Amino acid sequence: MRKAFKRILVFLLLVTTMLPATLLTACGHQHTFSSTWSFDDNYHWREATCEHDEVADRGLHQSATREEMEGDDIYDVVYCLICGKEMSRTLHVHTFDTDSWSSDEHQHWHSATCRHISLRIDLADHILETICFTIGGVDWDITRCTICGYEVARVEHIHTFSEEWAYDENQHWHPATCIHAHLTDSIGPHQFNYALVEENGELFDVYTCTECQFVLRVPHQHTFESKFAYDEDYHWHPCTCGHDDAVEKRPHIFSSHTYSDGDEIIYEEFCLDCGYVKTKMPI
Ligand SMILES: [Zn+2]
Ligand SMILES: [Zn+2]
Ligand SMILES: [Zn+2]
Ligand SMILES: [Zn+2]
Ligand SMILES: [Zn+2]
Ligand SMILES: [Zn+2]
Ligand SMILES: [Zn+2]
Ligand SMILES: [Zn+2]
Structure with a gap:
């Protein structure tokens, strides 16, 4: 009508x-x-x-x-x-330029190409993503829309690192939290604190890094001096790890010989293993 x-x-x-x-x-x-x-x-x-x-x-x-x-x-x-x-x-069918986006600070859309130029389709907020690009040798953090490419910010990239330590058996470091995951900060060898720990009657050497959380725990091996100690009856290797219980005392294995010392002939009875001299006299 x-x-x-x-x-x-x-x-x-x-x-x-x-x-x-x-x-x-x-x-x-x-x-x-x-x-x-x-x-x-x-x-x-x-x-x-x-x-x-x-x-x-x-x-x-x-x-x-x-x-x-x-x-x-x-x-x-x-x-x-x-x-x-x-x-x-x-x-009349409205036509739109779907090959290229129009955008403002907050949104993107496809504009009409017919006479209704104020019409918009696919209007939506930008979907922002920050990516680091190297341009002219400088790393830039560029924040832009993944749909239309509208760039909202560009700042020079500064590497960032975790407060937490990462570690392996040998060293610890702060890993990068930026996209440069391969970068490390403060990398260095562990600084060990030593403790001897007994568990179910077994001894363990426990090395704990004072910087990171790395703990190395190995069964304790007693250590001994290479030189013998001895008394009249026994010889032994003194323990260097403080576990005197671990010391094994063995009786001397005696032998004897004679040798000349100037005008004198000396008879000597001694231990073959430790060199303890039990008897030494001229004959
Ligand atoms: Zn007419
Ligand atoms: Zn007429
Ligand atoms: Zn139209
Ligand atoms: Zn956009
Ligand atoms: Zn970085
Ligand atoms: Zn460490
Ligand atoms: Zn020991
Ligand atoms: Zn001996």
Whole structure:
């Protein structure tokens, strides 16, 4: 209804503005013409309303385009500016530039390429991601939208490292928390504290790094001096780890020999293992 009404309105406007002057014939008769237009595909005109076979205001249609709404649909209507004849009517489909994004500080969208330039589709907030790029030998943290590429920030990259230690058997370090995961800070050998720990009757050497949490725990091996100690009956290797219980005392294995010392012949009885001399006398 509205469409029809609008068309009539346009038509009436045209009629009032275009109302032709009446034409005088030689005999003084004044032809009169219809206030409504007649038309065919190409021309419009006014028919005479007197008895004469005359037309007035004949002319080619002058096309113009207007937009009409039908419900949610938009139609592009091509019509004659003069007579109002509708020459075509096509459903308008908005077109959008889906190959490139438009964006502002917060959002991106595809803009219309038809005359409805303010229309937007796929409107959404940027999805931001920060990636480190090396440009001209400098690392930059560039924050930009993963969808449209809009860049919101660019700052020079500074490596960051964990407060926590990472470690292996030999050393500890602070690992990078930035994308340069291979970088380390404060790398160095463990600084061990030693403790001897007994568990279920077994002894363990426990080395704990004072810097990181690394603990090396190995079964305790007693250590002994390479030199013998001895008394009259036994010889032994003294313990250097403080476990005197671990010391094994063995009886001397005696042997004897004689040797000359200047004018004297000396008889000596001694231990073959430790060298303890039990008897030494001239003979
Ligand atoms: Zn006439
Ligand atoms: Zn026309
Ligand atoms: Zn459009
Ligand atoms: Zn975006
Ligand atoms: Zn880094
Ligand atoms: Zn350590
Ligand atoms: Zn020991
Ligand atoms: Zn001995």
